[in-house]
Amino acid sequence: EEKLLEIKDLHVTYQTDEDLIYAANGINLTVNKGETLGIAGETGAGKSTMALSIMKLLPRVGSITGGSIEFEGMDLVKASEADMRLLRGESISMIFQDPMTALNPILTVGDQIDEVLKLHESGASEAQRAARVDEIMELVGIPAERKVEYPHQFSGGMKQRIVIAIALACEPKLLLADEPTTALDVTIQAQILEMMKALKEKLNTAMILITHDLGVVAEICDRVAIMYAGEIIESGSAEDIFEGGRHHPYTTGLFNSIPDLTKHTDRLSPIPGLMPDPANLPDGCKFHDRCPHCMEKCTTEVPAVIRQGTHEIACHLYAAERCECF
Ligand code: SF4
Ligand code: MG
Numbered sequence: 001e002e003k004l005l006e007i008k009d010l011h012v013t014y015q016t017d018e019d020l021i022y023a024a025n026g027i028n029l030t031v032n033k034g035e036t037l038g039i040a041g042e043t044g045a046g047k048s049t050m051a052l053s054i055m056k057l058l059p060r061v062g063s064i065t066g067g068s069i070e071f072e073g074m075d076l077v078k079a080s081e082a083d084m085r086l087l088r089g090e091s092i093s094m095i096f097q098d099p100m101t102a103l104n105p106i107l108t109v110g111d112q113i114d115e116v117l118k119l120h121e122s123g124a125s126e127a128q129r130a131a132r133v134d135e136i137m138e139l140v141g142i143p144a145e146r147k148v149e150y151p152h153q154f155s156g157g158m159k160q161r162i163v164i165a166i167a168l169a170c171e172p173k174l175l176l177a178d179e180p181t182t183a184l185d186v187t188i189q190a191q192i193l194e195m196m197k198a199l200k201e202k203l204n205t206a207m208i209l210i211t212h213d214l215g216v217v218a219e220i221c222d223r224v225a226i227m228y229a230g231e232i233i234e235s236g237s238a239e240d241i242f243e244g245g246r247h248h249p250y251t252t253g254l255f256n257s258i259p260d261l262t263k264h265t266d267r268l269s270p271i272p273g274l275m276p277d278p279a280n281l282p283d284g285c286k287f288h289d290r291c292p293h294c295m296e297k298c299t300t301e302v303p304a305v306i307r308q309g310t311h312e313i314a315c316h317l318y319a320a321e322r323c324e325c326f
Contacts, residue, residue, distance in 0.1 A: 001032040004173055004206050005054070010067035010231075012049050012058065019279035023049040023062070025230035025286075028305075028315050031174065036207045038201060038221030038238075040214055040254065043274050046230040047210045051176045054208075055082045055094050057059070090120040093167035098180040099159035102166070103151040109162045110147025113137070116169045132169070139202075140165040141195060157188035164196065171203050178210045193220055214254060223310075224249050229276055229286035236311035248315045249291045285316065293317055 006169035012024035024046045025082040031037050052058045054069055056076060069076040071092065088094075096102055104112055110133050117129045124132070134144035140161040142154075151159055159322050160180065167175055176188070177196070197220045200207050211217060211298070218238065219225055226248065234241070234248040253271035273290035276282050282289065288298040298316050305314045 003030055003034075004033045004072065005029075006029040006068075006070045007050070007054075008068045008070070010050070010053060010069065011065045012046075012053055012062060013065050014059070014062045016061060021278045022281055023230055024053065025279060025281070027067070027227075027230070027232055029225060029232060029235075031206050031208060033173070034200075034204045034206050035222045036197075036209060036220055038217035038224045039208060039210045039227060040212065040217050040224065041227035042212060042275060044278070045227040047227055048178055049230070050227075051094060051178050051208065051210060054174075054176060055088060055092065057082070057094075086120075089116050089167075089172070090170045091172050092170040092174045092176065093170075094176040094178065095160075095163050095180050097182050099156065099163045099183070100151070102163045103159060105151055108148050108150055109154070109165075110137070112162070113134055113147070113169050116166055120170045136165045136169050139168070139199065155188075157182055157192060160184060160192055161195070164192075164199070168199060168205065169274045172205060175200065175205050175207045176210070177207060179212070180209070181216070182211070182213075189216075196220070219256060226254065229281060230278065231286065231314070233287065233315070234311075234313045240309075240311035245311070246313075246318070248287075248313045249317070250287050251292050253290075285314075 007027055008027040010024050010027040014021040014023055017060070023131060027046070027050055039050070042046055049058070049062070052062070053064055054076065056079065058064070064077050067077065071087070083192045103109070113133045113136055114129055117124060117132055123131070126208045133147055137144045137147055142158060142161055142165070151162070154162065180194050184192065196207070199205070208219070209221060221238055223235065223237055224241040225232045227233070228250050234251045250271070257270045271290055273294045276286055276289070284300045285291070285298045285303050291298065295316060301316070303316045304319060305312050
């Protein structure tokens with residue numbers, strides 16, 4: 001497998017009026033060409049921070065304070081804004097939760113797709129671009145003749161399809177999707193995910209899919225990483241994560257918080273407690289004050305990442321025994 005993106009020891013902070021917030025605390029992550037990586041974790045775990053770091057679109061108060069983000073051999077952390085402008089939309093695209101913030105209300109959807117093409121495919125003629133706009137509209141399941149309509153003329157699900165069309169217009173190598181279906185109702189969610197899955201296979205686009213919904217991850221991801229307090233605490237193939245075996249106690253907690261419709265329980269068992277204050281992170285394992293297995297050393301020593309095949313877990317429970325443990 002060929003590496004497309006490799007994040008090494010990424011650190012990101014936000015400086016607010018009162019606090020320095022530690023949003024990413026040593027993230028290591030690889031995405032191979034054409035694969036779909038799911039990133040799961042609660043709100044505030046650092047998922048969006050990681051994606052915005054890749055795009056170099058962190059809010060003004062945010063800064064990358066350490067590490068590297070290699071994309072096809074180029075370190076994006078060191079890349080200039082001019083380099084990033086060329087990459088965005090062309091090689092790396094991002095779609096967000098709310099399609100309305102991504103669409104311009106006063107331009108037709110066709111013109112919005114065309115804008116991306118104009119920017120990145122300057123060699124194409126007007127007729128070629130128009131043909132491409134039609135093609136992309138059809139690709140996301142919208143009749144090409146609707147390209148003359150404005151965003152408000154489309155439903156929520158349709159708007160997100162248009163956002164996806166804009167993101168995929170230049171056939172990027174990497175698509176970052178941050179909760180792309182969260183704002184949509186359940187049946188529409190499923191259709192959009194199905195479409196994204198088909199499209200990424202067709203275009204061989206790699207995708208990082210950020211979600212708090214493990215069901216979505218199970219549906220379309222090849223590999224999965226679980227984030228907590230700005231770190232990846234477990235990662236592996238979809239099989240490693242979803243087919244039994246042993247997990248990081250936080251991952252186990254996440255699984256238990258999915259309602260199991262087959263067992264007729266209507267009660268979620270969310271993990272008790274809250275994620276630590278990112279301005280004041282605890283020593284040792286950052287999950288220790290919520291962990292049912294917390295041991296003494298968990299409060300002082302940061303757990304090392306233990307690897308078995310493709311499966312990695314950062315937890316003291318597994319460190320002692322090595323390898324046969326999960
Ligand atoms: Fe729990 Fe300790 Fe493992 Fe952290 S390192 S998840 S506190 S057992
Ligand atoms: Mg987020």
